[in-house]
Amino acid sequence: MTDTAPSSSVEPRSGDTVLLVEDSRSIACLLSAQLNALDGLVCRHVETLADTRRLLNTGADRIFVAVLDLNLPDAPDGEVVELVQAYGIPVIILTGSVDDQRRKYFLQHQVADYVNKSQLAGVGIVVGLVERMHVNRDNAVLVVDDSASQRAYVCSLLHSHGYRTLEAGDGEEGLETLAANANISLVITDYNMPRMDGLSMVQEIRRTRHRDELGIIGLSGAEEKGVLAQSLKSGANDFLNKPFETEELYCRIDQNLDMLRYVREARDAANRDFLTRLYNRRYFFEHAIGLHARARRGEIRLMAGHVRPK
Secondary structure, rough: OOOOOOOOOOOOOOOEEEEEEEOOOHHHHHHHHHOOOOOOEEEEEEEOOOHHHHHHHHHHHHEEEEEOOOOOOOOOOHHHHHHHOOOOOOOOEEEOOHHHHHHHHHOOOOEEEEOOOOOOHHHHHHHHHHHHHHHOOOOOEEEEEHHHHHHHHHHHHHHHHHOOEEEEEOOHHHHHHHHHHOEEEEEEEEEOOOOHHHHHHHHHOOOOOOOOOOOOEEEEEEEOOOOOHHHHHOOHHHHHHHHOOOOHHHHHHHHHHHHHHHHHHHHHHHHHHOOOOOOHHHHHHHHHHHHHHHHOOOEEEOOOOOEEEE
């Protein structure tokens, strides 16, 4: 099955409020307590569709994600999902069971994710999803594809998980966009594009940006043989065949960004004093070697206490 998505795409929302719509008091208490414990977040809990409508009418701009029960006393067939999505708010579904038909429904309606609340781990999974979506707003993703509809589709999926996005129509435009936006954490690129294809762009990126600094996920049609191996050898971190499953795309993105974060944290721990957070001798010598090499190439001029561009 090829997943479908609306052609419209909105940027991730600001705000610090999680909307929880759940008529089970026990589940609501557990979720509210853990969501309120997350740094910088506030949980607003209501139990009915009518209460949800009233809250949205007065404070929808502060809500960045909603956690919704599908079966409410005054909305037994998931009507609350359409109401909340009309405000452009990403949705996480709480459901008592998940079968293939219901899963397809969730994906077709661009639900960010779904959690089986009958499982003991369900509460922790929801809290983890909300925390990730809050953090995702700090990550910008560059989508490179010569198909405007494919770019819009991928961007709409990314927005559902809180990511900010930039777009480029080919490899050359992708390099220009990357150079102009230092906050890009991940590049998702098609293979077959005019002017500069995906492989050439990845090779050019890797001249200055290492795998542990910028993640790259390649996309290509399954009929294009050998592209997977070529992409990985050219410097891509990961690869997906088109058409791809929405959930697989989310998993690959999360895993690659998690790995980049782990590397940054490990590098920071190795280069700073644990108590003072000041840079240590290891950091000094590593950067001194690089500065000395640039000085020998004539790129900078070293002086006592200063580094000056030449």
